[in-house]
Amino acid sequence: MSNTVTITDDSFQQDVISSDKPVLVDFWATWCGPCKMIAPVLEEIAGEHSDKLTIAKLDIDANPGAARDFQVMSIPTLILFKNGKPINTIVGTKGKAALLKELADVL
Numbered sequence: 685m686s687n688t689v690t691i692t693d694d695s696f697q698q699d700v701i702s703s704d705k706p707v708l709v710d711f712w713a714t715w716c717g718p719c720k721m722i723a724p725v726l727e728e729i730a731g732e733h734s735d736k737l738t739i740a741k742l743d744i745d746a747n748p749g750a751a752r753d754f755q756v757m758s759i760p761t762l763i764l765f766k767n768g769k770p771i772n773t774i775v776g777t778k779g780k781a782a783l784l785k786e787l788a789d790v791l
Contacts, residue, residue, distance in 0.1 A: 686727065687727050687728075687730035687731040687734060687739070688710070688726060688727055688730045688739045688740065688741050689738060689739070689740045689741070690740070690741050690742075690743075691709070691740045691741065691742050691747075692742070692746070692747050693742075693747040693748075693749035693750050696742070696747075696749075696750045699738075699740060700740060700765050700768075701765070701768040702768065703738060703765070703768075705736065705737060705738050706736070706737050706738070706764060706765065706766040706790040707737070707738045707739075707740055707764075707765045708726075708737060708738070708739045708740070708762055708763070708764050708765075708787065709740050709741075709742055709750075709762065709763050709764075709765065710722070710723075710726055710739065710740065710741045710742065710760060710762055711742055711744050711750075711751050711754075711756045711759055711760065711761045711762070711763070712741060712742070712743060712744065712759055712760050713743060713744050713745050713759055714743065714745070715745075716759050716760065718759075718760055718776065718777045719759055719760045721777050722760050722777045722778070723741075725778075725779065725780045725783060726739050726741075726762075726783075727739075728780065729780065729783060729784065729787070733787075733791055736790060736791050737787065737790055737791060744756065744759060754770065758775060758776075760775075760776065760777060761773065761774070761775050762774040762775075762783075764786075764787065764790065766790060771789075772786060772787075772789075774786055
């Protein structure tokens, strides 16, 4: 079972902007090698911190609207939302320890 949730342009408002919990959105694509490398790390973090943080995955090819709205120019891009507002952007792959450090304010 996946610890992350899949979101779409249509569900973005409800799943991210209106969320009571902070949400880390992973903007990715099926053809992106680095995106595939970071996916297991995100699954692990999502499982360990599901009480404090939601990790959501958004396929930019199927859902270009949110990627355009938040000016995602390269992938993977992770944007952390809190209270409906983007508070941190992480571009590229990072290891688990580095990601946890970036997320420390919400964990």
